[in-house]
Amino acid sequence: MEWESYYFLSKSQSLEIGFPSIRLTATHGTSLLTSAFSLPFSPLFRTSLNTHNSGKTRLLQLFSDPNQLFLVSILKFNKLIMQKHLFLGVEAIGQGAIDGGMSGVYSYPGTPSTEITEFIQENPLAEERNIHRTWTANEKTALETALGMSYAGKRAMSCMKHVGLNVAADVFINAAMTGVNGGLIVTVADDPSMHSSQNEQDSRFYGKFAMVPVLEPSSQQEAYDMARDGFALSELTKVPVMLRITTRLAHSRAGVARKDVLPENPLSMPANPRQFILLPAIARRKYKGLLESQNLFLKLSEESIYNRYEEGAEKSLGIIACGIAYNYLMEHYPNGTCPYPVVKISQYPLPENHINRMDQECDEILVLEEGAPMVEEMLKGFFAKGTPIKGRLDGTLPRDGELNPDLIAKALGKEMFSGYAIPEVVANRPPALCMGCGHQDAYVAMNEVLADYSKGRVFSDIGCYTLGALPPYETIFSCVDMGASITMAKGAADAGLIPAVAMIGDSTFAHSGITGLLDAVNEKSSITVVISDNESISMTGGQDSSAFGKIESICIGLGVDPAHIHTIVPLKKNHEEMVRLFREEFAYNGVSVIIPRRECIQRASSRKRNKG
Amino acid sequence: MKSDIILAGVGGQGILSIATALGEAALADNLLIKQAETHGMSQRGGAVYSHMRISDQPISSDLIPGGAADLILSVEPMESLRYLPYLSETGYLVTNITPFVNIPNYPDIEKVMEEIRKLPRFIAIDADTIAKEVGSTRASNMVMLGAASPFIDIEFSKIEDGIRTIFGRKGEAVVNMNLEALRRGRQFAEENK
CATH class of the missing domain: 3.40.50 (Rossmann fold)
Structure with missing residues (x-):
């Protein structure tokens, strides 16, 4: 069973309503759903009907609003399965967002959400429409920028993994307070079982916390439909809508039927110029409004085609x-x-x-x-x-x-054949740093110097280099959240663990390391920050890092003494030089930055492949 | 018609090229597909797998239930064993015999092969050698797909069409090499099943 898209009928168009049968005779006179809804918006009824042109039994869901407009959605009972595109769940969302009239996607890569934005980046229609699709520095800047686009009346989406929403939580919760102008979808991909994550938090709690509608597709088709029609839902409810998926749906392919491509919204200012000003006096009123809207959200859930x-x-x-x-x-x-x-x-x-x-x-x-x-x-x-x-x-x-x-x-108490046992001979095959990766050379040199100190001094971060926790390196002793390497090293140094070392990648530094480094500079903390720069966001597949080419100038701008900023190419031939740098800077009583810089070998080889 | 297939290998071995070729074939045969992949951290040289479900009836779950896979298709021998809890009582295991050794404790390959040979239905094929014979070790995954093809309920010509579709961009020579790899794999399986 599959729902057709929403149609928006004016009263002048002929929708014959009579019992026991209803006939939809305005098939050619329909116009697409626009954002011209006004509240309150109450469900009228849901019933079945025969459409005169096909004779197929359909279920009609009908709502009305005070402007005497009708929102109709039609459920097809026929088993016709349209399978035009074999889409991953993430690709279905990317396509749905484009087809839904989105004008910009704002994201920071994170498994299992990355490919939504990548799909949009490579999509010809997105290019033709010049949909904004460049990566942002982190999830907070992503969602804030998307909210800005919504302010200007256009439809926007922000995509992130579940822990990314922690970074963007401030704007997410407050965007429910300001509400939206253009439709805003916050797509969050959770990772239960932690296939590629440090926890398995459930983003639906955030949706409940912010008190906004949450969509959770059960199939790739629903993922497409929700991304496409979610903007209208956001404009109808006047709040951001969360689209929550999990790893399996994100990374599983199935047939998806596309629908009409909707036009983008024109530029338009919020009707109320104070809508986005959360000064306490205004915020209190906004909050009461959000609380009152809960009845509408509930009603929409109760009448939803997805429930x-x-x-x-x-x-x-x-x-x-x-x-x-x-x-x-x-x-x-x-x-x-x-x-x-x-x-x-x-x-x-x-x-x-x-x-x-x-x-x-x-x-x-x-x-x-x-x-x-x-x-x-x-x-x-x-x-x-x-x-x-x-x-x-x-x-x-x-x-x-x-x-x-x-x-x-x-x-359910069902008995199943449980397959064959895994033979004992099968060894674990954990992920590892790629052969020839620059992080390896950095770790080898660091370990040589760290041997002079007591164990447990290196705080690390989120990225490929987190694999330095495993043999043969076992260099690092923390991996908590984006940017925590620098701040935790500072805290440990404050406690007297000197030297303390932070190991962070270039994109993680850009994402959330900069402010922590500023704290350390302001207090002249005795830490060495190793920014292992592979010039890409590698763990998620080699996306562009927003700090590319800017790392030294960022550090100097923050006030790190240029005499204690060193760049080196992490290669075996430079091993002695790396060891010397680490030894000197670990001994330095202040903030130093060492930047081993060599392009990610995966990214380098795919760049060479694409050239050839 | 229903084929539930576990594809197995090590990150970087390109098991998804097999899935893509099969997916194209299934689409050309008007079949329904669901295919769950591994992305992210485990791609860094870790164990990777894909659940591929092909059917003429609607498919509910993206994951194959335990003990229900009709086929385990592995491009690495030890990896083929990791997914045995998925194999059905009548299922086939088809594996390449060339080990991919990127861990210090990789077991004795003879012990791995011994476990494979204990199964009632298996094909163990030297896909790398066959691929080299037809032109390039890169075609090894298509040898594997050929070796699995007798156990997948899709017309062989549709699988050949799938290969033409995905390699078409790279020119006739590459298409023909991969088609030859596919046929040689199939021939081996037919003779050894």
Whole structure:
């Protein structure tokens, strides 16, 4: 089943409404959804109809607003599957955003979100429309810039990984307060099971915290649709909309049918010139407005095409399946054979109508959600007196890690063939620094000098060089968040651990290292900052680093003594020179910066390939 | 029709080129596809895998359930064993026999092969040598796809078309070399299954 796009009909166009049948006769007179909504916006009804031209049974969802305009969406029941593009989930979002009339994407790379922006960067239509698509310095600058574009009336998206939203949390929470002018989608890719991350935080909590609608696709098609239509939802609700995906959906391909390409918004100023001024007196009013809007957000969730109640005869159990967990559930019940009632959830706030119905109809409720037990906790309540809730909190499912079909089969009490055991001979094959990588040379030289000191002096950061924690290097002793190497080294030096060393990459330095270095300069801390510069954001695939060619001048500008800024090419032939630099600067009582600089070998080889 | 395939290898070995060729073939055959890939940190020389699901019916999960894969297709022998919990009772394991040694504790290759030979249905092929014979070790992944093709329910000509599509840009000689690699792989599997 698949929803067609929204159409916007004026009253003058003919939509014949009569019971028991409804006929949509304005097929050729429709105009595309625009941002001309006004509140309040209440759902009128949802019913089925026959369209006169195709004769196929369709479900019509109809809303009206005070301007006597109708918003119609149509659910096709026919099993026609249009599969035109084999898209990764991230690519589907990129395409959806372009087709949704987006004028700019603002992002910092981070697995599993990176390819959304890369897709847009390489897309011909994005180029033709000159959609903004250059990487930003970090997620905070990304989302703030996107908010600025929204202020100017245009549609914008900001993409980041889950921990990136921590960096952008300030603007995210406050953007819910200011609201938007042009539609704004914040796409956040979570990484349960930590395939490429330092934690598995669940971004839906941020959505709830900011009190904005959250979309969580269960399929690549929904990912496309939500990215395309999410701008309209943002303009309708007047707040940013979060689009939350997880690793599996991000990096899995499936067929996606594209829809009409919408025009970009024209430049337009906010109707209220004080909308974006969060002075306390104004902010208090804005906050009350946001609180009042919650009813609308709930209503939209309850009527959302992405949420639904699926009937089931066996009422001993009801299942709530959020996002991609719905697919894992249906894997075990192909062709609609699930005996239990199911609430599919892909739009938040939680649709109370479906959940209440399940609570009334079913003896127990099983909650399947990718990430943290957010919905489960909401339903369970402190005293747990109501309908028993099963999920991650009672051990029915593991408390952490991503879901998969096997875990859900187990939760449903299904017996499965468990395959063959992994033979003992199989050794782990962890990721490692590439052969010939410059970080290796830097670590070898550092280790030689560090041998003169007690262990545990090197604080590191987020990037390929974090692999220096593993054998054969075992040089570094921390990896916390973007930029924390410099600040933690300073804190340790303040405590008396002298020398303390920070190991940070060029793009991480640009992202969040600069302010920490300023702190250290201001206090003349005894730290050595090693900015291992491979001239690219390598862990995520070699994107352009925003500090390219600027690192020395940034350090000098911050006040680092130029006599203690050294650049060297990390190669075996320069080993002795590197050792000498490290030895001298570790002994220096003040801030020094050593920049081993050699292009990432992956980026260099792909650059050579593309040339040839 | 349904083929659930685990593709396995080491980051940098290019298992996704196999997925791309198969994906093109499946699309040309009007089949539905879901394919989960590994991106990010593990690409740095770590173990990588891809879940590839091809069916004429709608596919729900992006991941193949345990014990349900019809095929494990691995471009490295030890990696082929890592995903055995996914292999079904009737499933085939098809693997290249050339080890990729980038860890200090890589096991004795004979012990690895011993484990592979314990399986009821397997193809162990020297894809690198065959690829060298047809022109370049770079074609080794297409030898592997050929060796797996008898166990995938897609018309062989569609797989050949897939290769023409993805290598077309690089000229006729490259297309023909990869087609020859594919056929030689298939021939080996037919003779040794």
